Amino acid sequence: MPKITFELITLFPDFFETPLQTSLLKKALDKNLVKINTYNLRDWGVGKNKQVDDRPFGGGPGMVLKPDVLASCLRAIVSKTKDVPYVIVLDPAGTKYTQERALQLSRKDRLILICGHYEGIDERFKKIYADEEISIGDYILSGGETAALVLIDTITRLVPGFLGKEESSIRESFSKVPVDGKQTPLLDYPVYTRPEDFEERKVPKVLLSGNHKKIDLWRKNKAIEKTAKERPDLLR
16 A cells, blocks of 8 residues: 555646656656656536636736636545545645645645646635645746646655655755754755776865764764755854
């Protein structure tokens, strides 16, 4: 039985075919750690032309996804099992996505991800049916499919058994570590591999010392230093 199931509502199910058959995500699917179902919203469209959108009230550019079509699709998905899903709308106006939120969502059993398109989704549908609206950043995408892939990737890699070493998901950028008595999200420390000497730049000696206590301290200090330089907002 999969540890988490993703249900994707989208106008472009083909968008997900190649990414979900590549690299670690494919391995997770093959190992039945996760299950991913895609649903074409147009299958619930209205009328002969399977209409899924309409002009916005009040005028303005673009088209808006219809609330009745979305609700019909969502109800059909929810009725498939007795599990109560957690419904997420991918929207640039949503709460900004973080590593901490990914960890929280990785503990859910069933997530429904609704991919917005065009000028967006009728506000009434979001207020009635969405448990949460999420934005992956302060920019605009052509559709919510890319954002949905980001959530799938970030959440799935936190599922036990996904990574070869569980430590890999713990000691990464944005994972919280104690700094001055507070749990603080830090960028990852710099990493090095062979050769030891590359274009007259050598690997820091401490990493060659074999002293793991000193190495851990060096890595933590470098992570703090890097975060202070590149993302001081995280330390604040």
